[in-house]
Amino acid sequence: MSHQAIYRKFRPKIFDDVLGQEHVTRTLKNQILTDNIAHAYLFSGIRGTGKTSTAKIFSRAVNCLNNHDGNPCNECEICRSILDETNMDVIEMDAASNNGVEDIRELRDKVKFLPVKSKYKVYIIDEVHMLSKGAFNALLKTLEEPPEHLLFILATTEPQKIPATILSRCQRFDLKRIKSSVIVENMKTICNEINIEYDEKALKLIAANSEGAMRDALSILDRCVSFNEDKIDYDTVINLLGTVNYQSVLKAANLIIDRDIKNSMVLVDDILNLGKEISIFLDELIICFRNMLIIKTTNSTDNLMRISEEEAEELKKVSSKISVDEIVKFIEELSTAQLECKRALNPRVLLETKLIKMLNVSKNFNIDELINRIIMLENNINNNSFAEKQSKPAKRPAAEIEKPVFNEVKIQNQATENKENSKPVKEVKSFENKSDEAIYDAIIKGWQTILKKVRIENAGLQAIIRESKLDGVINKKAVFEFDPKFTFHINAANQPKNKQKFKEVISDFLNEDCEVEFIIKKEEKSTKPKQTIDDVYADLVSEFGEEIVELKQED
Ligand SMILES: Nc1ncnc2c1ncn2[C@@H]1O[C@H](COP(=O)(O)OP(=O)(O)O)[C@@H](O)[C@H]1O
Ligand SMILES: [Mg+2]
Ligand SMILES: [Zn+2]
Incomplete structure (x- = not known):
């Protein structure tokens, strides 16, 4: 079998397969069961959360001859024809490539005709925010007086770009970022199905790096499989992502909070010796402090980026050692350092200098004073022998x-x-x-x-x-x-x-x-x-x- 991307191969086929979006799928199933379908829907949310998948499932579910509890059966004649894209009544268009007035006019002319063999004529317009102004107007005309048999399903990652006139005519569903634990479970199921061993820790790291987008997680998983067909292990993931081991990042954050200049330098050395990029390291570090900020200001571990729930608990402890003000200061300084490192001839030296300065300044005395203090201390130690x-x-x-x-x-x-x-x-x-x-x-x-x-x-x-x-x-x-x-x-x-x-x-x-x-x-x-x-x-x-x-x- 030729290689098919995991995220394509494992596209959800029924509402119950769409993970983490139960608030959407439950309502849609209900509407189907009660035959209470609107004429236009808008699915919004970040990439890879199931918008297109849900739209496709919905297009079958409304037309399925043998509906199971609101889910399409995927076996009846209609379902199969939609699945193999031979059904003329379900039209998918990508607004990114068909965004002109002409495309929508053509669509407007066609919508008048009744569906050939299905109950509903369904238009799925993906990335709908890409439509031109003229096209939006043409679409609006259709939405104003839609024929009974017509169903529009619009999907977008940028709902704010859609005219209010369109929005007001759609039932809107926001798909959420998917929880890491849900992503991990899905990857486990997939690994078992394709017979690949995995390290739980590796899957957690993948999930942590996908920012709630299932497709991103599955793409990383795919790359890991091509890289190492025997097993998804932690090191493979680290290597593929080019990321810095989270424990190193946490350690660095700890050292910064403790103002431990010496060990910070040692750690930077270790990380760079592993061939990690300074800007990636700084990026992780900034995200780490950003997560602490969220923990401290919202008093919860929701909405954290790139970390698992266990790691969030760990981070909570670390963040208790530092004030919000200090976190903000660190984020600012690290961000400047990151920018400057990108331009620097010797980013490493710049990073080290910045770190030293940052840790000293935070202690409220300048570098000269610090040097003097160190000298005085050494002096006290040396005094007797001297x-x-x-x-x-x-x-x-x-x-x-x-x-x-x-x-x-x-x-x-x-x-x-x-x-x-x-x-x-x-x-x-x-x-x-x-x-x-x-x-x-x-x-x-x-x-x-x-x-x-x-x-x-x-x-x-x-x-x-x-x-x-x-x-x-x-x-x-x-x-x-x-x-x-x-x-x-x-x-x-x-x-x-x-x-x-x-x-x-x-x-x-x-x-x-x-x-x-x-x-x-x-x-x-x-x-x-x-x-x-x-x-x-x-x-x-x-x-x-x-x-x-x-x-x-x-x-
Ligand atoms: N909620 C989800 N549950 C399970 N798999 C998902 C989900 N969201 C996305 N995926 C996976 O990602 C792939 C792409 O999803 P898609 O529906 O095209 O996302 P979107 O349209 O939101 O960018 C799917 O084929 C599936 O493998
Ligand atoms: Mg999509
Ligand atoms: Zn069916």
């Missing part, structure tokens, strides 16, 4: 602060060649200034933070500065020393541009205008505080040579 690494205690007794003072003097000497300044007495006094100590403490404690801030400004500068160590603070000038082996570093650090940048970062960090200076650390012994003027002299001589440094005794 303090241990420092060769000097965070708070230094006054006696120990001489050495940086001398170093400072050296630099000044270098600049001014003023040998008078080789006496450190004055600076020692000013270094006892409390705020210098506070600055010293703050820099020692916040060193890692400062380095990270420098890195944000200039990664190269951070690489240089991290090799230095705070030596002391004098008159709000922080002096950093480098090991002599880092000559390149000290030269680079002392470049005005770099020095200025570092000064800015430090000042910003301390909230205090603080100058910075970089010096070369003396060999091992110089880390010990200098006790005497002679030590200082020796130090200076070794640095500048005897010709430059002259020791002047006070008395």
Whole structure:
């Protein structure tokens, strides 16, 4: 047998086969039983819900010679002739292709004639909203004074496009989206009939993706069968639909609600590694939040999209963690992200950035603040071990602060060649200034933070500065020393541009205008505080040579 699409092969043949539309079929059967037929009917509803099928069944039911409880028998001469399309009294036209005035005029001329062998002459006009304005007018004329034997059955997915004058002459029936559970049951019956095994979960996923349209579900089922003739399994469906596993979507939604940036990134990575498209993932995620919104605002799990009833229950729990406002915000942000991702050269990076931003903004602080917080936290963790690494205690007794003072003097000497300044007495006094100590403490404690801030400004500068160590603070000038082996570093650090940048970062960090200076650390012994003027002299001589440094005794 040649392959016939499942949705064609399994077209409902009697009213009782039209699933999920009992409100329509019950009334129609009743009208047939009571011989209370109107002249015009309009079936509206989304695609694939049974409009055309119901129209066809109705055309037989009104003419059947051997009606069963309102259903056509499908066996009598009339039923069979309609089924094999040889009955001249049942005319089906597709308004999409016959939408002109001429077509309807022709129809108008023909309707005058009595049916050849059936009780009713039936016109089924499918997609009736496609008729031209002229054609609608011509149709209206016929509907105004229909002959006794005439029956019009109109079907449309867009009833709002039909003129009110036509609508008012029709009995209207709205076909509903079909419940997932009903769709699943129908697919099970069909699978059993065509001898195909199935995973219940797979059928649920198909139903969830068909948005209440039976035809869509059966088309997906058909594609699955052609893809894998042995069994309808979950993975096949996922692959065919290109959708993202619902559990992944739910997980992502959960992580977003919990603002778990790290695991969100891991999940995005996993999903993309499976070859899923970012826009499909975002689409699913948006629908997921949309469903939460429906759950929260209507307090029910009706009208949810793409999920089964079990999944809806699960989603209900998740949605209790989040407010309506937040959901709306997430939907907006994800929708923008989806749009932008479609245009982006690197959608993945864009998605990741958007997610991070979205999760931070929702927490009401900006990214810089977040980074600072992280740095502070890391700092707190590192603090003890960091303090241990420092060769000097965070708070230094006054006696120990001489050495940086001398170093400072050296630099000044270098600049001014003023040998008078080789006496450190004055600076020692000013270094006892409390705020210098506070600055010293703050820099020692916040060193890692400062380095990270420098890195944000200039990664190269951070690489240089991290090799230095705070030596002391004098008159709000922080002096950093480098090991002599880092000559390149000290030269680079002392470049005005770099020095200025570092000064800015430090000042910003301390909230205090603080100058910075970089010096070369003396060999091992110089880390010990200098006790005497002679030590200082020796130090200076070794640095500048005897010709430059002259020791002047006070008395
Ligand atoms: N309510 C329904 N019950 C069972 N099958 C349905 C139903 N609606 C649609 N189908 C399936 O989808 C196919 C197309 O349905 P159709 O009646 O043409 O939908 P519509 O005209 O609303 O787009 C049918 O052949 C049948 O396989
Ligand atoms: Mg149709
Ligand atoms: Zn019959």
